[in-house]
Amino acid sequence: MSHPAKEQLKNLPTQGGCRIGVDIGGTFTDIAVDNDGTLFTCKVPTTAGAPEDGVFQGIRHALEETGLAPADFRLVVHGTTLATNALIERKGARTAMLVTEGFRDAVEIAHENRFEQYDIFMDKPPPLVPREFRFEIAERVDARGNVLVQLEEDTLGDVMARLCDHRIESVAIGLMHSYAAPDHERRLAEILAREFPEMWISLSSEVSPEIREYERWSTTAANAYVQPLMARYLGRLSDELHGMGFSCPLCLMTSGGGLTSVETARRFPIRLVESGPAGGVILAARLARECGLRDVLSFDMGGTTAKICLIEDGEPQYSRSFEVARQYRFLKGSGLPLRIPVVEMVEIGAGGGSIARVDAMSRILVGPESAGAAPGPACYAFGGRQPTVTDADVALGRIDPAAFAGGTITLDPGLAAHAIDSVVGSELTLSTTAAAFGISEVVEENMANAARVHAIERGKQTRGRTLVAFGGAAPLHAARLAGKLGIDEVLIPVAAGVGSAIGFLQAPVAYEVVRSRYALLNEGFDPDLLNTLYAEMRREAEEVVASAAPGSELVERRAADMRYTGQGHEITVALPAGPYGNGIRDELVREFGEIYRSTYGRHIPDLDIEVMSWTLRLSAATADPEICPPVPSESTPVEEARRELFDHDEAHMKPVPVYRRDTLAPGDKIAGPAVIVEDGTGTIVLDGFTARINLPGHIVMRREE
16 A cells, blocks of 8 residues: 655645545556545555455545545545456356347347458457347337337247246347337336346447447447446445445546446446546546647556547547457457447557566567456566566666555565566576566557557547656656657656546546437438437436536537448537527538548548437536646756666666655756656656656656757
8 A cells, every 4th residue: 555645736626625536447446535636645456356345445544644534525436447347257247138039149240240350260259148148029110210010018928937047137128220219128128127126127229329239239238247246336335435434425437538426327337447547538638738738648557558548629539439358459349349438549458567478489578468466566576477567667777666656565676587587588588677678668669559550540640749647657658658659748747646546536527428310411401300309318418417416517518420421430520509500501511521521631522411320418517727837947856866777778777866756846857867756656757858847746758859
């Protein structure tokens, strides 16, 4: 457990009272307490078998160190990987699926393509619901919502009996075109609830009311699969918090970058799968606005993975497509597709616990396998024998073995060196430091390549951006990564080691609603129907947001998924606020043409445009951060000590000054090479960079000419 870290954090949105953010990661569980702008943070090892144990351990430690009582808190915000882990490890509920007759195998047939074309041993991801638990229902609705075959309720007896025989805990209901006419799904749910009062039921018309049945049913099946597990976990969490004396609301961080209530999280737990990484992006976006940065690359590197996200004009990129539980980790198309609101980012197996090895071609490979919290890197002395990125960082002098995690975990550099030598050094005839540098270089190049590809796929570039680095391992590697990406400025926020937990405290309560309603813009477009649709969507979103943030001012954003007629994929176009008149058609055509041209370099004249789906995102308003002014003068801080640090240019260890971050003041300037240490992480200032503390206390590293 880390020593207490207390900071004055400017620009943290606060309405009085205390708030606590809890982020469960693969290696550590991070705690951040905001007491009217005074920030306390700590880390505790994640308890994989019972993740709530680590949560309560960290909260109790925070209460002891701050002297606060549970009654002082007005909000608890939580992000968890429990739903994600259940999908990856296939440890969810015994789930069945009810589908329209003739479509029993749609979730297994998928898109009928090969994500790894030349691998004859390719393994497709098996569906969450096996074939014997998928049952056909006699009914049919067309894409316009017209009933072609009525639901035949008198044929359901056999299905009910088989659900009972198989001891099914949760059911996913996915009928054809239910996004357009959900009545049959709702009637099935009523019958199931009457016959099996304890059974959990997920409707595709509620979980993901969009076109494309494979993605819709995959998302619904995943929601049903994790729902009992998540409901029990959230129940235990709520009960224990109340038992500790917390009477304030508990909110959950969603993958779309907003907060939601426990009740909504119970209904749609699938929306929590990327909650931790989303919190980090919220932090980076707010820092971009606070520091007046237009184009930012968010870089979050923890113990298991690294996450990279593009942020422009203070706003991250959003998407409604996501994959989880990939058979070939990080290979697109090899996982289960989900249609949920998500912050768009790239995630790779490059964390402090990522394991290094040498392949048959004498290449160093790092990840995606991770040592996690148990047994952890070799230097933890918890039984790990494989070299990891953290072991390499210890060998290169980037981590002080006596001060890791605030001094609560004493690392063993001898074990780190032995693991590196036995697996990498001996195979390649390299010294310990050379092998460690090879591991570090490979993982940094993996991250740089992922960032380049992510940017190029979206018509962007990394050069000229500011890299915002946070997470326990990111500040150790940020300067090297910036150099590989052609980035000249790096920002390390206050309490960077627990960045995602701090991001939770800055996120608004928000909810997104989507509806697939086909509209052809060139003929018969009726703005009144659009106004009616958005009024219905607003009511649904407002019910969720108002329950979690009563009395808050609400901010609404609208968008449409559009394409040229006959195309297979859409692009998202922002809509102005309603109500709409006849002019909205021309505005949609114009906006679509501009975005299409900027994305693909051209537009297609005289071709009809169609809208497939409409989206509404409603959030509680949060105050924009004040733009931090420039630091008026420079000062030179006094170094605390000196440490041996590997110089990648000269290829040997050399002594460099060490500074404690909590002793630095705004205006302090440090020339690299140097190390800035803090409880949750450490910042490596390379030769050629200077680091300066700005007024909010963030480290700003810049490459010197």
